[in-house]
Amino acid sequence: TTKYTACECKPGYNQTCTELGPVTPSDYCQMNGIKYYNNCKTCENKCKLDSCPVGNICEYEDCSQKYCTIGCATGYKDLDNYWCNGALRCWVK
Numbered sequence: 001t002t003k004y005t006a007c008e009c010k011p012g013y014n015q016t017c018t019e020l021g022p023v024t025p026s027d028y029c030q031m032n033g034i035k036y037y038n039n040c041k042t043c044e045n046k047c048k049l050d051s052c053p054v055g056n057i058c059e060y061e062d063c064s065q066k067y068c069t070i071g072c073a074t075g076y077k078d079l080d081n082y083w084c085n086g087a088l089r090c091w092v093k
Contacts, residue, residue: 007031012038020044 009029015022017040022028028035043063051067052058055076058067072078 009036010038014038015040017041 009031013029013036015037016034017037020041020043022037023039023041024037027039028037030036043061045061045064045066047059047061047064047066047068049058049067049069053069055073056069057071057073059070060067
């Protein structure tokens with residue numbers, strides 16, 4: 001009689017984390033060519049600023065508790081349109 005060992009992941013390793021990715025990418029179970037994780041990210045963590053710089057319009061990311069600049073405030077112009085190729089920088093018109 002031939003016996004086969006079942007291939008299954010440890011309990012909890014049942015998420016593919018396709019939306020935002022896994023919390024720990026190196027901690028996974030691979031079964032049938034698919035990686036299964038036990039903990040998926042719930043936040044993009046795209047924002048990095050502790051406060052919104054003067055002259056900018058920002059959005060607040062609740063999960064990271066950080067700000068992202070998304071534009072220049074009224075009365076300010078975007079420096080990138082003139083000579084910068086970096087982050088958003090605003091100056092008074």
